[in-house]
Amino acid sequence: MATITPTIHPGMICTVEEFMRSITDTSIRCLTRGESLGLTAVTASALLSLLAVLYAMSIILRGVVWRFRHVREVRLHIFHQPMDLLIFCLFVADILQATGAVMDIKWIHTGKVEVGTFCNAQGIVQQLGETGVAMTTLLISLFTFFGIWMGKDIRSMALTSTVVGAVWSFIILMVVLGNVINRGQDVHFQAPTPYWCWISEGYLQWRIWGEYIWFWITLIVSTVIYVPLYFWSRGNIQIDDRAWWKFSFQRAGNSAVDPALKGVRRRALIMLIYPLVYCVSILPLSIIRWITFVNKGSESGTATFIILFIYGLSGACNVVLFLTTRPNTALFGRVVAEGYAAGRAPSLLSEDRQSIRDNANANEEETEAGQEKEGSEDIPLGRLPSR
Template identity: 50%
Template sequence: MDTAIPTRSGIICTPEEYAASLNSSSLIRCLTRADSIGLTITSQAGLLSLVAVLYVFIIIIRNAIYRSRRRSMRKWHIFQEPMDILMLSLFIADALQAIGAVMDLKWIGTGQVEAGQFCSAQGIIQQLGEVNVAITTGIIALYTFIGVWMGRGIRSNKITGAVVGAAWFLVALLTLLGAVLNRGSGKGYERPTPYWCWIGEPYLKWRIFGEYMWFWMTLLVSIATYIPLYLWSRGNINFDNASWWKFTIQRADHSEGLRGIRRRSLIMLLYPGIYCCVILPVSVVRWIGFVQERGGHSDHVPPAASFASVAIFGLSGACNAILLLTTRPEAGLFSRLNRDDMGLAPASPPLQPKEFAASGSNINADEEHELGRLPSR
């Protein structure tokens, strides 16, 4: 095996480090100039998401301070409805995922990815962030589906808080168990893979059950909930108000009155929709790598494909922040006023199609305040 460092490759490792990096089980990866450029792109995507998420947190803190200082407030709650808890969980996870991507700057500076404390920290932070983004997104999809299809929207903050808390505990437990059970000198549980640090190739089961299983579950849940709700928003599906499991299929209803309910039902589905768009490329690329590794071959996925898919995935935090700021939900964490102070009912469900004729012009007025809230029928 030729261990000479290629000329004009941009590699700054010593000959000994480069020779060690050629071993497939090596705990070091020497970066070429092209690798550093690719990492620059992924870290910039993560930095963009981090800045966007921090801006959302600034808005939350500003609004919380504003509401707490208002003397007219009779009673103030941080979380006024389940969506507040879900969105806070989503953006905390987005922040962790973005921090993990920004940590790639370390490898660009040193010219090599090497196992160690910093490497382990990056792998753990990324796992905590990425898996919790997936699970929280899946919960949002399920909440939306339950509220619309079953007509029984979950309005309990305690139940939602318990669900979100259990999800974070499960992810933390999986991450901790993986790091502790596979700890040891030379084991390299968190190692170069190969351009950043994550769960190493010998630990395929931990890769799948500790992270990718949740990605794919969220994809399936998002697709399974989006299709029927989209058809419902078009008027192709009509629910039986007495029995949630009964429905009829009909021609699309293009009446003007359905415009508001369509917008409300699809707004929250945009979060799972965006997630599907950003996770699909990286899932396909890494699945190809898994198949090659299981077949006894090394991972021959083109570096450009890996960097492009990870950069797209790293933009999920920015996409979620833009979606939130665009829909501007007038509730809880993201408004200066409580819903009671705005003169709004805390949980006014969308009207059924047969009720639109009697509601008249009130639809457009209510619609402005319902954007971004978890819908129900």
């Protein structure tokens, strides 16, 4: 009986033996020409994000070197406010996430994704980066919400450092435990999934608790937080200064007449754009993952590559957002120690508070002189103004 030789798809680099093995063996995946092109596009977007974040980090490093040389008072303080530390951690996670995607260059070159040392390394870097981006974005959302809505002015860098340290310790612990406990098992822990290496489908619980759950928590929490704070920034919601759980609705035209207060609300809304960017990039990816959970093998390769291309640009979007909205912060600029408060609330700068207080004092003086003006109350430092 004649042996039937399988036909390899046009453009495949795999040998006949490797292609035959990939049919029944999940430890190897031969890429078609279309899959290689899709992976190339994903790698290009990740490379763009990697270069953008590295550029931002070089600016941060330049500012740190300048301060160490010229400002003695802040030589030991790289970060001066909680949001600086959180943004820096977000950039670090963006670098890891982008690096994991750029490592796909090897699979494009060889035409196959296969288990091994490089595969394990890519899976580890991917999990560190993607989970790090998700959890750091969650912290940015929560810090912004605490400062605006609840009036919890988080000024302590020690507290912020502790929270950030706990988050990254958890991420590293999950990565280490997953790779150590499942070493030597019949099913590889890191394997083709299928266009790159990550936690294989035989370890669903590790996928969920090591990464997926944080995607979904960040997505839900950021959405729930963004909606009310968006309407607060427009002046539609007024928060009670004495009880954060009490608020009322009003027409936007009846509030926020103070230009300084408008500036505060705009700055607060800007800090929520980071979670919004993440939600826009992660929502389609989460839908694809859920479809895969329910109906295995039903995902579309083209749709997956398009979504991952968009997701890969999240790092570049974060850099563009930061450079256009916060270019003069201590994290980027050459800030001297004088007049710079260490650990101010993440969404309200000290100049905003001073401007509001100055306007309030001016209004009080005019009221005493017989001129009727609104908004003359002093704004407590413990809460962002809601009126």
